[in-house]
Amino acid sequence: MKTNPIKKRRRYNHSSKATGSSRPNGQPLSVPVSIEQIVQAVKKMKKNDQRALIEDLLAATSPDYLASIREAREDYRRGRVRTHHDVFSKLK
Numbered sequence: 001m002k003t004n005p006i007k008k009r010r011r012y013n014h015s016s017k018a019t020g021s022s023r024p025n026g027q028p029l030s031v032p033v034s035i036e037q038i039v040q041a042v043k044k045m046k047k048n049d050q051r052a053l054i055e056d057l058l059a060a061t062s063p064d065y066l067a068s069i070r071e072a073r074e075d076y077r078r079g080r081v082r083t084h085h086d087v088f089s090k091l092k
Contacts, residue, residue, distance in 0.1 A: 023029055042050055058065045075081060 042053065045053065059069075
């Protein structure tokens with residue numbers, strides 16, 4: 001069974017139970033929503049919630065994004081990291 005790449009911890013609530021977006025038989029309910037309605041709803045969100053939503057969208061739609069996160073975590077675990085000073089002091 002594949003695990004969902006989207007973070008389990010969310011600050012915004014979009015579950016079908018909370019919004020009533022599923023039918024009693026468990027099938028999804030199609031609700032037409034315009035892009036403008038989505039944009040306006042996102043604009044009303046707190047900045048942290050906006051960032052979390054964008055990150056979740058990237059994770060759900062971009063295998064490259066998920067691979068880069070896995071790679072970065074593995075680098076960190078193995079100690080393959082550089083300090084801010086190490087990286088930027090060489091640029092001078």
